[in-house]
């Protein structure tokens with residue numbers, strides 16, 4: 808699997824360091840607030856487990872599954888809610904954890920949903936931001952790294968469901984797409 812990677816963008820150590828820094832900031836942000844942390848499945852699983860271990864505050868954890876890429880590298884444009892939250896979010900201070908914001912459609916869909924459900928506040932922490940991919944106007948409050956306008960994999964991010972378990976973020980060799 809590692810042989811399929813052309814270039815590593817962010818190493819495991821770099822990701823751990825940024826998670827520690829963001830976790831400290833989030834500890835301050837949510838002191839005494841008992842936030843509801845929402846992990847956006849599946850991609851944000853690895854980053855979420857890093858972030859919450861760095862947050863020294865009481866919190867609740869929930870999961871939502873949103874999907875719009877299927878097995879492709881380009882968004883279908885339609886966000887599907889395939890698993891809803893278990894928690895009642897009314898009046899909660901919500902922290903959304905994402906792996907990447909690209910077009911922004913997934914995050915906009917989720918933030919709009921949470922606002923319709925009358926949350927008290929919503930903030931977003933993402934491992935990666937790809938500003939050059941943005942098609943809707945939305946920003947994260949906490950960002951690990953910016954990435955160039957290329958399809959990235961690893962650390963939760965997949966290509967056709969593979970590579971989520973790579974311990975770093977990288978770019979695939981072009982031959983991988985040719986042999987799909």
Ligand SMILES: O=P(O)(O)OC[C@H]1O[C@H](OP(=O)(O)OP(=O)(O)O)[C@H](O)[C@@H]1O
Pocket residue numbers: 847848849850851873874875876877882905906907908909910911912913914965
């Ligand atoms: O800003 P956007 O263009 O909407 O892209 C970002 C979303 O795309 C990926 O999810 P995907 O739909 O691939 O589902 P997955 O997390 O299960 O892989 C990623 O995990 C983000 O949630």
Ligand SMILES: Nc1nc2[nH]cnc2c(=O)[nH]1
Pocket residue numbers: 876907908909910957958959960961964965966
């Ligand atoms: N794996 C992966 N999923 C994405 N979803 C939106 N952008 C990306 C990306 O660059 N890589």
